[in-house]
Every structure is written in structure tokens, then in C-alpha cells.
Amino acid sequence: MFSFEAFVKLNLFLRGAYKLAYLNLLWIAATLAGLVLFGIGPASYAVAAYVDRWFRFGETPPVTRAFLGHFRAQYWRAAAMGWILTAAALIVSTNILGAGTWMLRFANIVALVVICIIAAYVFPVMAATDIRGPLRQIAAALMLGIGSLQWTIIAGAAVAGTVWLLATCALPALVLFGIGIPAAAIGFVTRVVFGALTEDDPQTSPPRARESAHARVHLARGTSE
Template sequence: MFSFEGFVRINTFLTGVYRFAYLNVLWIATTVLGLGLFGAGPASYSLARYVDGWFRRGETPPVARTFVAGVREQPWRAMVVSWILAGAGAVIVTNVFGASSWTVQALNVVALVVLGVAAAYVFPVMVATDVAPVHRQLASALLIGFGSLHWTILGSTAVALTGWLLWQFASPLLVLFGVGIPACAVGVVTRIVFRPLAQAPEQPGTLAPHRSSIDAPATEQVA
């Protein structure tokens, strides 16, 4: 028989699953309403903002209200980052499939991996650190991703395996959890990576996690 603590753990897990589904739906809605070009960046920033506060500090304020606040926090900077990533991705993918030389194709595959690492960590860097210029945020994302390469590989493997399992056995759930799965993996990795940075003495020019992610008090409400 399950103990009371066991039921509490199950309830906490299911609440977390529901919260990620809710965040995923809000991300899709914001991206669609922003016609992709104007919505994906702010939506990704807001998603990273909520996950960072949830995983690192245990803050779980109302999802919708907090997500909307995150979208409005610094939309233009988030849009610029998303445009840079999208533009670079378009060029790299074109070269992968259009280049006549296999060497060029292989180099662009490597560049695509580097771009994927930057895209995974740049919004958490924007949310959780004091790094301000866009080019430094992208550089910091690469520093975190490749500086903690073992965690990046483990997180990527978990995302790929989860995505494959859902695709094979419950493909409709990919729509419900598609963005939430990598967001969860990145949240776990950044929680581990940012912990020693937060404990170390702050020095100019270094990554310095701050407490600007979620200003509302911690609560267990979901909506």
C-alpha cells in the first residue's frame, strides 16, 4: 500500500506534468499569435523564466499570469535573439542540404549542433544572469553548454529518448509536451550549473545568477 508520503510525491509529479503541459500550450499560443517571427522569442524567454524560478527556487506562481508577465518583460531583446538563431539556422540548414561538398556539409552539421546548444541555453542565461549584451548572452550560452558537456549530452539524450518514445507510442502527447520536454531538461541542467555560480563570490565580467526570474511569492497554484 502507498503511504501518505507516496501519494504526496505522486501528486507533486502529476502537478508538475500538468504545469509543463500548460506552459507548452501557452508557448504555442504566444508563438502563433506573434506569427512565429515575433512570438517565439518572448515565449521562449517566458518559458525559461518560469522554469528557472520553479527548478532553482521552488517558486510556482500562477502559470498564465506569470507567463504573460514574462512575455512582456523584455520582448524586443528576446525577439532579436530568436531572429539571430533563426537566421543562422536557415543558413546552416541550407548549406547542409544544398552544399555540393561533403566537407562543407559536415562542417555545417557541426555548426548546427553548436547552434542547438546556444538556442538551448541562451534564454536561461537571459533570465538567470546579469549578462546584458546579446552577443555575450550567446557566448555565455555556449560556455555553459560546452563547459558542462556531460550534462548537455545527458540532457540531450533524455530529450531524444523521451521524444522517440512519445512518437512511437503516444504521438499526440508531443503536441502537448513538445517544448516542455527540452525546457525541463535545460531547467535540470541549469539548476546544477548555476548552483556553484550563485555560491561563488560575484566578480565583474563573470556569470552572476540573479533573482529576477519570478517576483511573485511561491505558491502551489497552477492557474
């Protein structure tokens, strides 16, 4: 029989799965409402912002209200980032299909992988840091993805395996969770990476992390005195 703790953990897991599924449905609705081109960037930013606050700080406000707030918060910046990534992906994909040599095709495949890494991390960077300007945000996302390459590979393998399993055994579940699967994987990665950064630099961390860091500093001072 399950223990009480097991039931609590199962309940938390199911609640988390529900949130991811609901975030995916909101992402689809917001993307379609923006005719894809004007919706995919802000919708992706809204999902990344909610998952970042949830995974790193345990903040779980009402999903719809928080999503809409994040969707509007940096609408045009997120939309512009979506345009940049979409245009880059279309250009590189066209080059792959029309490449005349295997070397050119390989170079464009590498470029597409780089674009995917940037797309995975750029919206969490926008949501969790004070970095401004699309070029600086893209550079930061690339540095984050390459700098934590082992986590990027693990997250990519987990997403690929989960998508393959659901596509093979439970296609409706794949449609239900959709963008929530990569969002959760990237959320785990950024929780580790951003958590380490905020511990090293309290001035760049959110209020709760700064308060914890300052508390540790005061405790250390009191002990030394």
C-alpha cells in the same frame, strides 16, 4: 499499497507535468499570436524564465500571469535573439542541403549542433543572469553548454529518448508537452550549474540565494568569534 509519501510524490510529479504541459500550450499560443517570427523568441524566454525560477528556487506563481509577465519583460531583446537563431539555423540548414562535399556538409552539421546548444541555453542565460548584449549572451550560452558538456549530452539524450518514445507510443502526449520536454531538461542542467555559480559568487545570485549565502557567512563569523 502506496504509502502517504508515495502519494505526495506522485501528486507533485503530476502537478509538475501539468505545469509543463500548460507552459507548452502558452508557448504555442504566444508564438502563433506573434506570427512565429515575433513570438517565438519572447515565448521561449517566458518559458525559460518560469522554469528557471521554478526549478532553482521553488517559485510557482500562477502560470498564465507569470508567463505573460516574462513574455513582456524583455520582449524586443528576446524577439531579436529569436531572429538571430532562426536566421542562423535557416542558413546552416540550407548549406547542409546544398553542400557539394561531405566535408562542407559535416562542417555545417557541426555548426547546426552549436546553434542548437546556444538556443537551448541562451534564454536561461537571459533570464538568470545580468549579461546584456546578444553577442555576450550567445557567448555565455555556448560556454555554458560546452563547459557542462556532460550535462548537455545527458539532457540531449533524455530529450531525444523521451521524444522518440512519445512519438512512437503516445503522439498526442508529445504534442501536449512539446517544448516543455527540452525546457525541463535544460532546467535541470541550469539548476545544477547556476546553483554552483551562485554558491561561489553570492553577489551574482538572486535575493534568496544571496540571503542564504550571507547567512552562512554570518554564521561562520559568529562561530569563529
